[in-house]
Amino acid sequence: MLEIRELSVTYCPASGDNVRALRNIRLEIRGSEIVGILGESGCGKSTLAHATLGLLPAHARIEQGEIFWQGRNLLGLPESELRAVRGRYISLVSQQPALSLNPVLTVGTQIGEVLRAHVPSARWERRDRVCELLGEVGFEQPNAVYDAYPHQLSGGQRQRIVIAQAVACRPALLIADEPTSKLDGLLSSEILTLLSELRKRYGTAIVVISHDPTLCAAFADRIVLMYAGRIVEAGNSAAVFARPLHPYTRALVGLMRSSTVAGVGAKISFPRIDGESPDPTTISIGCSFEPRCPERLEVCALRSPEDAVPEPSRCVSCFKYDESFPNA
Amino acid sequence: MSAMCDVDLEIYAGQTLALVGSSGAGKSTVARCVTRLERPDSGHIWLDGIDIAQLSSRDLLPVRPKIQMILQDAVTSMNPRFSAAEVIEEPLRIQSASRSERRDISAAVMRDVGLPPEWLKRPILEFSGGQQQRVAVARALSTRPKMLVLDEALSGLDLSTQAQIANLLLDLQSARSIGYLLISHNLALVARMADALAIMSNGQIVETGAAQQILAEPKHAETQKLLASARAAESRFALASGASA
Numbered sequence: 001m002l003e004i005r006e007l008s009v010t011y012c013p014a015s016g017d018n019v020r021a022l023r024n025i026r027l028e029i030r031g032s033e034i035v036g037i038l039g040e041s042g043c044g045k046s047t048l049a050h051a052t053l054g055l056l057p058a059h060a061r062i063e064q065g066e067i068f069w070q071g072r073n074l075l076g077l078p079e080s081e082l083r084a085v086r087g088r089y090i091s092l093v094s095q096q097p098a099l100s101l102n103p104v105l106t107v108g109t110q111i112g113e114v115l116r117a118h119v120p121s122a123r124w125e126r127r128d129r130v131c132e133l134l135g136e137v138g139f140e141q142p143n144a145v146y147d148a149y150p151h152q153l154s155g156g157q158r159q160r161i162v163i164a165q166a167v168a169c170r171p172a173l174l175i176a177d178e179p180t181s182k183l184d185g186l187l188s189s190e191i192l193t194l195l196s197e198l199r200k201r202y203g204t205a206i207v208v209i210s211h212d213p214t215l216c217a218a219f220a221d222r223i224v225l226m227y228a229g230r231i232v233e234a235g236n237s238a239a240v241f242a243r244p245l246h247p248y249t250r251a252l253v254g255l256m257r258s259s260t261v262a263g264v265g266a267k268i269s270f271p272r273i274d275g276e277s278p279d280p281t282t283i284s285i286g287c288s289f290e291p292r293c294p295e296r297l298e299v300c301a302l303r304s305p306e307d308a309v310p311e312p313s314r315c316v317s318c319f320k321y322d323e324s325f326p327n328a
Numbered sequence: 329m330s331a332m333c334d335v336d337l338e339i340y341a342g343q344t345l346a347l348v349g350s351s352g353a354g355k356s357t358v359a360r361c362v363t364r365l366e367r368p369d370s371g372h373i374w375l376d377g378i379d380i381a382q383l384s385s386r387d388l389l390p391v392r393p394k395i396q397m398i399l400q401d402a403v404t405s406m407n408p409r410f411s412a413a414e415v416i417e418e419p420l421r422i423q424s425a426s427r428s429e430r431r432d433i434s435a436a437v438m439r440d441v442g443l444p445p446e447w448l449k450r451p452i453l454e455f456s457g458g459q460q461q462r463v464a465v466a467r468a469l470s471t472r473p474k475m476l477v478l479d480e481a482l483s484g485l486d487l488s489t490q491a492q493i494a495n496l497l498l499d500l501q502s503a504r505s506i507g508y509l510l511i512s513h514n515l516a517l518v519a520r521m522a523d524a525l526a527i528m529s530n531g532q533i534v535e536t537g538a539a540q541q542i543l544a545e546p547k548h549a550e551t552q553k554l555l556a557s558a559r560a561a562e563s564r565f566a567l568a569s570g571a572s573a
Binding site: 041123128155183186187189212213214217241251252257259267270271272276277 | 351486490491499520521543553561
């Protein structure tokens, strides 16, 4: 359905160094699947979402690559044609619901705007349709909520409004960028349940972008792990979390297993991954995880690894799994 | 509207009290009263033998250094045009510290939080998310506080960064016996950082006591609900990762 080929994006700010945000990203999203894109902040996961929707800022430069949507390369499309796709077939739920809503318009009007932009309909029809959508995202009194302003709603409710906007035209693909990072535990699971229901009912494929492995493990069919602008591991979510292959994934899963409420018993320090992500303005010739990697080989600092496919529908970018490299 | 009522809490030097509750429970209102960003309608807030609850802003000036706050996304509370030095020295300037004093203190607190003092001149926006949070800790330490209010100060960070900042805070606490009021909805974090725990719901404290005891045997329905939700998320992960829950 969506296929990204060898996408590389660099930010070139007016002052300061260029930032290599994405490098050689290859990714395919199939109909009605949920894909979790997991990585630390600054790893490029939001850039990937914005590139797909044609929403990169002016100082971003697409170095290479293609994004195919139903046979057409979105990267070559003029803005007018892109606008017909965005919101209609591919839509975005952004990280901060408070910021993506207009404070001086009622939420009903704002959901209606999406319909008006893509589906010709009369005003009264739109109101009915918006109320239907408000019901779908879990509001018990859609008519009252229709006339509410964003500030009259709670954070969780505003996130539901943003989701109603995103699904208004029954898109084939929904991209949710950290949809629950500003919400507490109970509200997050409600929002995730809502998204899974929408997928089940309408077959919408969902890409969820998150730095939280728990969320991805519970919610996604497939996991893509990003580190410093690259995809380091991808595969079926159960397989990746049960048998993580890349040293970064292994460290992350180890961290998750030990950060639980039960069994701590005292005030003790936290396990962590030593070191920090590399500075994205510097160009390293080797693997970007090499400085932090406990299993590094000599070759890791010298060139970057190719994707290895150790088992069907699994890929990992690490020399340890590269068969053409006998010392691994 | 009353955001909280009859809240009784005690925080000891060198100890952490965690305040936990769902969104809208009134946790941040407690934080804003304790730091006297808001004046409570009634009641007392004793800090080192002084009741600060009704002090005027002039009388608060000598008290403010003793109690500092670190917020979620601390960088949004910093002037984006400032260098790290300007961010850290701002509270000292308000306290009319001399220039050389400010320079010595800012270099010292940078070292305390594990950042090289040479970075003081760098604009705050050039630091990574984790480093910005470290600068926020450094700014809070600059006035030698007796108490730190951590209002979701570790939320929204990557797991690894979160662990690094949490470890830093634990080390600083044991070295200087600072009292922490930790506001968080992350119980896994609370389990590792807190000595005492208070659960808040609808503006009231519904359960309080030793952290480990409450986590092991929650009595109030709200506490049980919060714990069940955290455990459910954990077991979903354990299930997905194939480990036995």
